[in-house]
Amino acid sequence: MLELKLFHAVLRERHSVRSFLPTPVPDEVLRAVLEDAQLAPSNCNTQPWQMHIVSGAKRDELSREILADDDVGHSTPDFSFAHSDFYGPYSERARSQGAAYYQAMGVAREATEDRRTASRLNLSFFGAPHVALLFMPSFGDNVRVAGDMGMYGQTFLLSLTAHGLGGIPQTMLGFYADTIRKVLDIDPSLKMLFGVSFGYPDETHAANKYRIGKAPIEESVIFHQ
Template sequence: MSASAVDTFTDVIRARRSARAFLPDPVPADDIRGVLEDAQRAPSHSNTQPWEVHVFSGDARDRLSEAMLKAFEAGQMSPDFTTTYGADDGVHVQRSQRAGATLYGAMGIARDDADGRAKAVAENLRFYGAPHVALLFVPELGDVVRAANDVGMYAQNFLLSLTARGYHGVPQGMHGLFADAVRDHLGLPADRKLLYGISFGTADPEAAVNRVEMGRAPLDEHIVLHDTSL
């Protein structure tokens, strides 16, 4: 386990960051197994555990990247779930736009630099240089909402376990844009729906984008209290 691992639960939560530049060093197998065992403890509706997780390293990681980049370059997007925001989505769109501007600014990419932005987008499919990526699938159960929520809790355990061990991960919705290409590459049936991937490894401490602090909205923008005092 890395010497930089944090200790308390609150420390782990507040230390978690989405890294977007990684060192090539692989995570030891014992730590990967530990992360997966921690993630497996996530709650799920009636203990259904509706997650199917594919972990890629080495040549398998490279072949997956090539398949996704090929679909990207051909414009063959095939998301299983809606990924865009509507014009009336208000504050949610504003937060997304602010986050994008912050990240591109940290990367030194100007708003009008279309080529630079396209290259930055493609880095999603190179996993930002991370040595490992986990793809999270959900079976087609009902309207999938409940099962997808369970997979989200699995992913949070996964990310927090990485942090506790001194590593970083980044959930990447862009991976879900190429669901058909990924299923074809892996030989998976159509009822395995791709939510997103998590690239993970050791964050590059020299990368400016890894020092970005996104921040969070104050509680009163999200929480309604009913006979509850804070």
């Protein structure tokens, strides 16, 4: 019997999980999470998300392939991403987030090789038994469909939390979009925005012991009367 937590508690309990137990998620629990995520709103109810959920031997194969890409510096993102695009408070928040992760992992700022090892954990899905890859059709400049994907992604993450699971959204997986399409036989017209590794959190792992702070609402909300 699943104990579904109160919405308020679920919202506060959700956080990015970066270490998982190998235990697979039972099919009926996964289906319940996907039924929840399907309730997400979208522009004109287009529901543009296409989820590819990868487990077992296919998961291991996919991880091997993208690690091999990373070994030779081969990346094929559908959408650009550069930390240097951030500015002002956004780059400061991104910097503190990175610093908090590496500090939790016991990696020093100047330890370049250790940082790379910690970052590459993204490509082995942080040990999660499952990874969901979120693909989308391309409409216009893609901004509105990407918004819909975010709505879906957060609904999925909250439902994982409500079911005692955890997940980590990962832009980094999208850097290997061509390889992922090839391994999973996905049509090139579908673009990859991000992935979510998920499963049961390893609560004892250092990566899961810190929580990143959020800005006060005064930094994000402007009231008009």
